[in-house]
Amino acid sequence: MRIGVLALQGDFAEHMAALRQIGVEGAEVRLPRDLAGLSALILPGGESTTMRKLIDRWGLREPILELARSGAPLFGTCAGMILLAREISDGDQPVLPLLDVTVKRNAFGRQLESFEADVLVPVLGDTPIHGVFIRAPVIERVGPDVDVLARLDDGRVVAVRQHNVVAIAFHPELAGEVRFHRLLATMAGEFDAPGEGSGRRRHPTRRGQAAR
Numbered sequence: 001m002r003i004g005v006l007a008l009q010g011d012f013a014e015h016m017a018a019l020r021q022i023g024v025e026g027a028e029v030r031l032p033r034d035l036a037g038l039s040a041l042i043l044p045g046g047e048s049t050t051m052r053k054l055i056d057r058w059g060l061r062e063p064i065l066e067l068a069r070s071g072a073p074l075f076g077t078c079a080g081m082i083l084l085a086r087e088i089s090d091g092d093q094p095v096l097p098l099l100d101v102t103v104k105r106n107a108f109g110r111q112l113e114s115f116e117a118d119v120l121v122p123v124l125g126d127t128p129i130h131g132v133f134i135r136a137p138v139i140e141r142v143g144p145d146v147d148v149l150a151r152l153d154d155g156r157v158v159a160v161r162q163h164n165v166v167a168i169a170f171h172p173e174l175a176g177e178v179r180f181h182r183l184l185a186t187m188a189g190e191f192d193a194p195g196e197g198s199g200r201r202r203h204p205t206r207r208g209q210a211a212r
Contacts, residue, residue, distance in 0.1 A: 001025065001039045001185065001189060001192060002024075002025045002026070002027050002039055003027070004026070004027045004028070004029040004034065004040070004042065005019070005026055005029060005041075006041065006042065006043050006044060006051070006055075006064075006080075007028035007030050008050075008054040008055065008058070009050050009051055009054060010044045010045050010046020010047065010051065010079060011044050011045050011046060011174065012028065012042075012044045012046075014044075014173040015042050015077075015181075016028065017173070021178050022178050022182055022185060024181070029041065031058055031059075032058070032060055032063040035060075035064070039073075039188035039189075039191055039192050040072055040073040040075065040184050040185075040187065040191070041073075041074050041075070042075045042080070042184070043074065043075070043076040043080030044078075044079070044080055045079045045134065045171050046078075046079045047079060048079040048082040048105065051079060051083060051095075052092075055083075061096065064096055065098070068164065068165065072188070073164045073166065073184055074096075074098065074164065074166070075166045075184045076165075076168070077168055077171055077172070077173070078169060078170065078171055080167065081099075081137055081139075081167035081168060081169055082103050082105055082137050083095045084098050084167050085099055085101050085103040085139075085167075086098075086099060086100050086101060087102040087103070087141070088102070088103055088104075088105065089103065089104045089105075090104070090105060092105075098162070098165045099146065099160065099167055100142075100143025100145060100162060101139045101140075101142055101146055101167075102139070103137045103139055103140070104137060104138050105135075105137050106135050106136075106137070107136060107137055107138035107156075108135075108136050114134045114135065116132050117130075117131055117133065117152065117170075118131075119131045119158060120150060121150045121179075121180075122149075122150075123149055123183070124179045124180070124183065129175075129177050130175040130177055131169075131170030131171060131172055132172075132175055133170045133171075136158075136169045136170055137169050138157065138169055139157040139158070139160060139169070142157060145162055146160050146161070147160060147161045147162070148160055150168070158170060164191070166180070166183065166184065166187075
């Protein structure tokens with residue numbers, strides 16, 4: 001199993017360290033050829049506008065979408081969640097519209113309003129996850145096929161899953177938290193598991209349709 005980390009900008013090094021911590025081989029992804037043979041892909045936090053430009057500059061948009069269509073799991077944190085959203089409320093065009101959600105950027109304010117909080121994620125156990133919120137987005141609308149994994153105490157949605165795509169508004173990797181990475185590795189193992197007539201299990205979506 002090899003899990004890729006989009007390494008164009010942002011805190012990709014911290015995700016690579018988290019993968020090492022759970023004993024999974026990580027691979028930095030900068031060009032389309034780097035996606036070959038991956039079992040999953042992480043889209044890290046950073047600056048979503050810069051990432052958007054670099055994804056297009058290096059021709060990564062369609063190859064990443066194709067990876068998702070094949071059934072490989074994707075995991076986006078903070079800016080990664082913005083990249084995966086089908087709709088961005090400030091009017092920006094979507095980049096990798098794999099999640100049927102509407103995301104608001106910088107929902108908690110600017111850099112000075114960054115904060116840390118414990119977030120209860122029931123699918124990952126009874127112990128809350130410590131998350132770092134840095135110019136964090138929030139999910140304003142959730143589509144019917146999207147599962148809400150976590151909310152803040154005020155009800156705002158900060159973690160979701162839609163089939164093979166998981167996205168969260170915060171940074172667990174900056175707090176040394178690896179439970180989301182373990183979840184991704186489990187999903188990647190299911191994707192790699194032998195299936196009928198294939199060495200990989202493909203998610204049941206039509207070619208050309210966004211994974212859901």
